[in-house]
Amino acid sequence: MATNTAGPSRPFRTPASLLNTPPPPSTSGDSESTNQLPTEKPLNLQILSDLAKSALVESLNEVMPIHQSSAIADEKIQGAKTLILDPGLAGPLGLVTDVALLKHQAVDKIFWLEPGPLNVSTRNVVWLCRPKMSHMKTIAEQIKAQQSTVSPNGPLVYTLLLVPRATELCKKVLEDEGVAGDLTIGEYKLEFIPVEEDLISLELDNVAKDIFLNGDDTPLYYSSSALMNFQRAFGMFPRIMGKGDAAKRLTNLLQRHCQSGEEHYSDLELSTEVDGLIIIDRSVDWVTPMCTQLTYEGMLDEFIGIRNAHIEVDPVLIDPQNTSNTTTGQPPQKKRKHHLNGQKDKLLGEIRDLNFAVVGTRLSKVARRLEGDYGGAKNLKSVSQMKAFVGRLGGLQGEQQSLKLHTGLTEILMPITRTEDFNKSLEAQQNLVAGYDLPSQLNTIDDLMAQQAPWAIVLRSLVLMSIASGGIKPKILESVKRDFLQVYGYHHLPLLISLEKLGLLVKSPSSAPQPFPTLRKSLRLVVDDVDDTKPNDISYVYSGYAPISVRLVQCAVQKNAVLSTGMGVDGDEGKREIQKAHPLVGWRGFEDVLGSIPGATVDIRQRLEGSRHEISREKETITTVVFFLGGCTYTEISALRWMAKQVKGRKFVIATTGMINGTTLLESFGDPEPVPLVSHQR
């Protein structure tokens, strides 16, 4: 088992041609000849983005009151308006719109929604927020405060837009506060947001907590509605497969929607572009998020943090003017948000899914090529050559800019991979997953605690230990928990109880079935001979561990890959025949494996009465939608992208309720940090 994987030490053979081809994974391996392959157009997810944008414009201009009374048909918001925005929505909204669009809709000023009086200069006030009770109280306070003062522009017109829907609870709070009659409530149906060409996300927070811990299926309902609208855009999924009880509930909801006779769902036709939906319920696979992600983007998320596809970085790294005149003496500049997008940033598209071990090599290669390209300026012989060079200059500058960013980020990550915390915890994780020498892993965890490594690292390892070994002996568990609370604070006690409730940190022998030890074999989760530089299996994303979730997807769409490593071991990638994807035929062959995992197994066909539907599989590229209910990690996305390259004829669209990693997941299961105590003496 490879334990130390980080560090750009391994050689990597990169087909140079890839650098100039667009980032969608349209080719595989060493193919100079992109044209030979059929152009595999991905599903045009842009539609969803356009829908979200136009819905926003519509919501801002015209509020349809929820209570459709005959007296008022619809009310227009006329004139300039002040927009008050839920900070939690800023990220998701930023992915579908920008300030310019808002200004275009006569938005005069934008404020954050936070307690305190309003300061508006327009007649219209529009709140845009998630349907949270605390927000409603703030809004009620603001309206009441505003009404007690006399405004120079006459009475203000209040509008509240709830995203994605207006809920009974919100209405009740507003009624209780006595302001329900003063404002018009509308909805802004922000559902799937296209984050990348192959990734759509609801960008909801804490979904796993809501569904699996609190038993609040609200996000499940939102998901069903978003998937219904996805089907309105792209046609009905001919097949729905899934694993997990929540996946089953979601499937039932989808079917219910279809049968409800709701007008806009009644005339759906089976899709010709999409062959199915695979729902992976997060509760089926807690192991994957607990492991430390080892892809480039995964590492960025783990150690720097990616929120709504944005990363906070030192402005020096993203400012094209500010070239390396490193500020000495100046105060440290405020970090700036940078949008990580594989379409705009081609270099990111290339390296995001690589194991971090090879990123350094790849970056230096690009650096050398760029240098060569710039050096080419000296050898220009004719005007036409010069013209061609100048034409390329813009592209080169862009590339240089992104090279600078990613080199900078890699420089931040590299020292982390050398720390003891990182290497010890990684070693422990990998051994735990492999089921190797558990007592000594416990010792490692103990050491990490003694050194006060970050709490999430320790707890992630503990959870892994509990899952991988089917629970921890009661005495040991109690003593570890006791130490954990002493080191990191007693406020983590509810978190430990939540983890027990979720079956993530339990004592052995546990009453619940513990499938992991058998899955390790039946799903070939631990792969020893994976090559990080030239992957032959999805397990490269964790340097030797294949995510259960993605293995389950393979059980549905690439059955061979579950059983054995890909054939590219001999390195003759150029000659290797890329196989055609097999059709989606259900869980056939893996029924027993699926059965051994707790939770319902879903496999249904959606067929309209009477119509036989066959997708002609000969020439077309079919898309399969993989929906992660409860969030997914960047490594899972990387693994799916890698899978798409292994066969032709099938693309994936990855849909998720939001992006997660082990730390954010654990944080969501606990109570908020305790507020600082106020001393009575001072």
Added chain:
Amino acid sequence: MSWDVRDLSDYLVTVGKNGGPIAMMRDERKVMLLGKHTPGRPKIYIYTSSGLPITTITWDLPPPVLLHITPFHLLVLADDGTYRLYPLSFPSCFSQHTLGTEVSELGIVSAKAHDDGFVVLTGGLEFLEVRGWNAGRVGALAPSELRDPPGAWGLVDPERSGSGHVEVLVGSGGTVISLDALERIDQRLSRGPFTHIVPSPNGRFYALTTSTNTLWVVSSDFSRSLSEVDISDFAAGAGVPDQAEWCGDNAVVLRWGGRVVVVGPNGDSLKYDNTSAFILGESDGLRMITSTTCEFIQKVPDASLAVFSPGSSHPAAILFDALDHFDKKSPKADESIRSIRPELSTAVDTCIEAAGREWDVHWQRRLLRAAQFGRAFMDFYNPSDFINMGQTLKVLNAVRYFEIGIPITYEQYTSISPSALITHLLSRNLHLLALRISQHLSIRPAPVLRHWAEAKISRARPDPIGPGSDDEELCSAIVAKFKREGERSVSYADVARVAWEAGRIRLATMLLDHEPRAAEQVPLLLQMKEDKIALNKAVDSGDTDLVYHVLLHLRASLSPGDFFHMLDDSISPNLTPAVNLLQVYAREGDRQLLRDFYYQDDRRTESACLALEEAGASADGEERIDKLRVAAKAFGEEKERAFEAKMADDAHRLLALQTAYERELDHKFSFAGLSVNDFISALLLAGFGKRAERVRADWKVGDKRWWWLKLKSYAKNKDWDGLEAFAKSKKSPIGYEPFVTHLLSLSPPQPTQAASFVNRCDPKSRADLYVQCGDWTRAAEACQARGDRAKLEELRRRAPSGIAQREMDDVLRKMTK
């Protein structure tokens, strides 16, 4: 006419627009021959336009001043301001409204209605407007300032008025006053007094008759006089006309008793003489009802004129003629077609249009055939107009059939839309025809089915023998019908609501069961007080918002005990989602409810967690200590939670100790809220070793952790002697490598101090550790000590040039010796 009404003049008559029914009632104010009418309470008779009786209503209120037929209702307004709306389909379920006590005292002089409301003139000579039908809003118009009852007044409905609001034109003395809700404008005329004021269908002209028997047509702003006709000759000696109406926008029709005179724009006129008559202006013509006929008078449509006017040379006329020749097998047919070749499409279109204006099926057919004939000679022709007209005529002919009796014109039909016609049919309970027409025109039959089901329920009286015996029957009949017509969008909930309102609760529940949309189902169930079913349905729907809807409703309507009892998911496990949602809501919105719920349900762990959360949210130390104690107690009451109880207790003790130390140390330090580890390290850093030892003992902190804490605090305080002494005090349980690495990881790093611990580490790693400390000499020595030549050579390669390399070489040489 199928009725036996002999003299319309005995009655108050009203007629529905667009071929609507006729309602009449004996005019009480007229003296009658005894025996001519049946005595007793006055009755309102409703007939179709063909004179077939639809229904009879007994009127038991004061004498009516206004009868009016809307597309759905018959409005009857009594002179005391009470009015009733009789739904035409079920007159027995009328609704009654009043205009208020003031009106009932003053009484109503007269009233006029339009499509969406009516206006009355009260005994106080003020105008009141009622907007909307069902309990419509009553509003006063601007003060009229009338002193005498007006000779005539006219109503301009919102669709026709320039302002979009109701306007009233009042003939007052010689002038006309226009009134709306806000202002009163005197038009300053002197032609009056007026006896009739009637706006034209398009609202652009007014027709006024004066007491001197002149008909004056004027533009709606009274600025342009269009025509002025002396009408005294039309009905000599009959005086003022009884009725004045517009026939389309082109002509005014006046009626004296049974004599009806159409007056054209240039004063030309047409006379019709009957024994008695009633006239009604339609949008495109005029209906004249007599005791024997119902006639429609209109300006001959252009298309008909083009085809049929004698000597017409319009291509359509030639085409029509060509068909005649063709039928007679005359070669002239071909000749005619040739002559109009370039205008053939106009000819075809005109024929189709003319067909729509015909009432007689023979001529409709003939014209359509002409169109078809002409079409055959055209290369490109879009047949949709032709097909649509065929379809439309089929519908029109069906409803015009005398048993249905809706004489609607093509223009009226297109302007009111097919669905309005279907509504009209429904108001007559002609469900089958409505359904067939819906299907014929591919309109969703949902409204028809719904109306049918509602009618079926209202008609069926509850079975006197045993309740419920016919509920099943009725329900299955309705369900079967809905299924057969293949209409999924019909809302069972709507039908169920009707059943519920009719008191058929069982039937309502049964129908609701077929409703697939929980969002429709649940609110009605709550209204029906079927709380439990509503809750179950909401949970089943998976729509959490719907569950909240029910929960909030139940919370408001039930006592806490009943509420909790209903949510007891140990009895009904399928309610677990609702219970979960309740907790989520209550956690933020109603904490006391949550506490009560956990308490009565013996959920100690949850109670404890709640207390822990509250402890964390409290910024007050004392309060936090209390909450932690509460949590420890609650955990303690659960057998399985001994560990958690201990931990909560520890937390509480820790915070208490921290505040105690703060107090002891005069609040110079802040410990409260720190973890055990951080507390110890804070104490060590501040130099309170004793206290730190005590905390260590109390919390049984393990050796490893203790050593790390000590190491870190010495390093942070740069107390190198202390660190050295500590290192020597005992064999380190964490080894000495951490001493080296930790000192190196400080900022700034402490290589000299770190190096002093290297020789206490494992010999194997010493060389590397020395290198990390930057001490190449000792690294080389370490290799030498172990005789590790390979390592040494590796170091030699890595070593920076200069002294370090030379020293390496020295050692290497020594080793080779």
